[in-house]
Amino acid sequence: MRVDIISIFPEYFAPLDVSLMGKARERGILDIHLHQLRDWTHDVHRTVDDTPYGGGPGMVMKPEVWGEAVDAVIDGGRAALGADALPRLIVPTPSGRPFTQEVALEYAGEPWLLFAPARYEGIDSRVVAEYGERLRADEVSIGDYVLAGGEAAVLVMVEAVGRLLPGVLGNARSVADDSFAPGAMANLLEGPVYTKPPVWRGHEVPEVLLSGHHGRIARWRRDEALRRTLDRRPELVARLDRDGLDKHDRRV
Ligand SMILES: Nc1ccc2ncsc2c1
Numbered sequence: 058m059r060v061d062i063i064s065i066f067p068e069y070f071a072p073l074d075v076s077l078m079g080k081a082r083e084r085g086i087l088d089i090h091l092h093q094l095r096d097w098t099h100d101v102h103r104t105v106d107d108t109p110y111g112g113g114p115g116m117v118m119k120p121e122v123w124g125e126a127v128d129a130v131i132d133g134g135r136a137a138l139g140a141d142a143l144p145r146l147i148v149p150t151p152s153g154r155p156f157t158q159e160v161a162l163e164y165a166g167e168p169w170l171l172f173a174p175a176r177y178e179g180i181d182s183r184v185v186a187e188y189g190e191r192l193r194a195d196e197v198s199i200g201d202y203v204l205a206g207g208e209a210a211v212l213v214m215v216e217a218v219g220r221l222l223p224g225v226l227g228n229a230r231s232v233a234d235d236s237f238a239p240g241a242m243a244n245l246l247e248g249p250v251y252t253k254p255p256v257w258r259g260h261e262v263p264e265v266l267l268s269g270h271h272g273r274i275a276r277w278r279r280d281e282a283l284r285r286t287l288d289r290r291p292e293l294v295a296r297l298d299r300d301g302l303d304k305h306d307r308r309v
Pocket residue numbers: 149150151197198199200201202203204205206207210
């Protein structure tokens with residue numbers, strides 16, 4: 058998968074050089090290209106924003122600069138992927154559709170993603186309108202809180218998508234084990250986890266986990282996942298269809 062990221066802070070993405078994403082890049086599974094948005098400005102101050110039409114606080118990022126940058130990055134990607142290749146354009150914004158595991162799985166199936174993180178009050182809305190006429194352009198939110206810009210959201214999305222790519226997770230771990238993956242634990246939060254020693258500062262590991270009885274262990278883990286989900290994210294339990302909950306579950 059090719060990933061292009063255009064930002065006024067390309068250095069923000071240094072974390073993508075390390076750990077799982079760094080290894081995926083070394084192994085050629087993930088091909089990440091960073092671009093400085095200001096390289097497509099033409100004034101001495103390398104200006105990327107201006108005051109909003111209609112008034113109001115803050116500044117809006119200029120469409121001309123983003124248009125030249127996205128056009129150039131598409132041309133660059135096409136030199137590598139083919140003259141007709143087009144990226145999935147992803148614009149992180151608090152007003153976007155929620156970024157979920159389902160969206161991450163969708164993006165993991167794409168050969169080319171182009172992220173356009175904004176600062177200030179966002180990017181002139183004509184940019185998404187312009188590119189939405191010829192490619193898939195999504196405005197996506199990672200949650201309902203205030204950030205200084207979209208760069209942190211791109212880090213989150215690249216990691217969530219990158220770890221789904223074949224070969225990125227080692228054999229010991231598979232995406233099928235994910236807490237939001239389809240299956241018996243779908244839509245449930247991870248329950249508590251333990252490792253050695255069996256007693257730590259007087260806290261004992263639940264006995265069932267030391268029993269070696271796999272059926273009881275599986276049942277205990279599901280009970281704990283359901284209990285935690287009911288306590289912290291009851292709306293996720295509501296999503297479980299009636300078949301998703303067995304008669305034992307209803308006693309949790
Ligand atoms: N403030 C904020 C919140 C969510 C979000 N998602 C993508 S950019 C962004 C910015």
